[in-house]
Amino acid sequence: xxxxxxxxxxxxxxxxxxxxxxxxxxxxxxxxxxxxxxxxxxxxxxxxxxxxxxxxxxxxxxxxxxxxxxxxxxxxxxxxxxxxxxxxxxxxxxxxxxxxxxxxxxxxxxxxxxxxxxxxxxxxxxxxxxxxxxxxxxxxxxxxxxxxxxxxxxxxxxxxxxxxxxxxxxxxxxxxxxxxxxxxxxxxxxxxxxxxxxxxxxxxxxxxxxxxxxxxxxxxxxxxxxxxxxxxxxxxxxxxxxxxxxxxxxxxxxxxxxxxxxxxxxxxxxxxxxxxxxxxxxxxxxxx
Numbered sequence: 001x002x003x004x005x006x007x008x009x010x011x012x013x014x015x016x017x018x019x020x021x022x023x024x025x026x027x028x029x030x031x032x033x034x035x036x037x038x039x040x041x042x043x044x045x046x047x048x049x050x051x052x053x054x055x056x057x058x059x060x061x062x063x064x065x066x067x068x069x070x071x072x073x074x075x076x077x078x079x080x081x082x083x084x085x086x087x088x089x090x091x092x093x094x095x096x097x098x099x100x101x102x103x104x105x106x107x108x109x110x111x112x113x114x115x116x117x118x119x120x121x122x123x124x125x126x127x128x129x130x131x132x133x134x135x136x137x138x139x140x141x142x143x144x145x146x147x148x149x150x151x152x153x154x155x156x157x158x159x160x161x162x163x164x165x166x167x168x169x170x171x172x173x174x175x176x177x178x179x180x181x182x183x184x185x186x187x188x189x190x191x192x193x194x195x196x197x198x199x200x201x202x203x204x205x206x207x208x209x210x211x212x213x214x215x216x217x218x219x220x221x222x223x224x225x226x227x228x229x230x231x232x233x234x235x236x237x238x239x240x241x242x243x244x245x246x247x248x249x250x251x252x253x254x255x256x257x258x259x260x261x262x263x264x265x266x267x268x269x270x271x272x273x274x275x276x277x278x279x280x281x282x283x284x285x286x287x288x
Contacts, residue, residue: 002018010062011061012063016076034088044090045090051099054128055073057103067121070120081128085135097141098125103151105145129155141154146168152181169185169188175250187257189259192264192276194229202214
């Protein structure tokens, strides 16, 4: 990105823009090796999801924030997304995910109801979603808290996802609002917080004084090779039950995707993360 400088631990905007032609590097790698990937995976065609951190969450890295900043960030992100979209014989970009983990978690005056900042964020999201939608991609927003339903007003947002226990999947009023807004959901069917998985397996009460110590001990044992990370993963049957629960409430036609609740970079090793994906895939396949 151009037009920003760093001051201490934060950034300052001087009119943000993106370098012409800038794209997501990983997408370029996938595109250049797409035949190898589909052959190794044993599939005919690859449908790729693009994921970018959203303008609200990015704005929190700046010392001075206003609505205009979020719109500038959305413009820059849209340029990156547009340059990353492709369609070739054996694969294509099919979905844009906008990651907004900070939205709804903060008491932010910038988002007070009726404020210009709130309207700016809605315009920023819509800029991103409309850009992808006009090029044939589905759009999804990833949230950690869905209580502020501003996202339902984004016309070109198709799909919403959150964490396993979020009211999005359980609260009848929330479900009705999502469906009335003509949105669908991605079913989050496995936890991605490995500390929470340890606590769950050891029956450690949430927020207890002993939790940090016992969880830390498990991490140490895993690093020493005395425990296996895979033994703390959730089983396929639990994932199946979660998926059925969500499908029963939204209808199968409104649950196009299923997956882990969040990224897996916090897992102890690559093998355990891959095993989560394998189990999620198995659970989804059994529910079709």
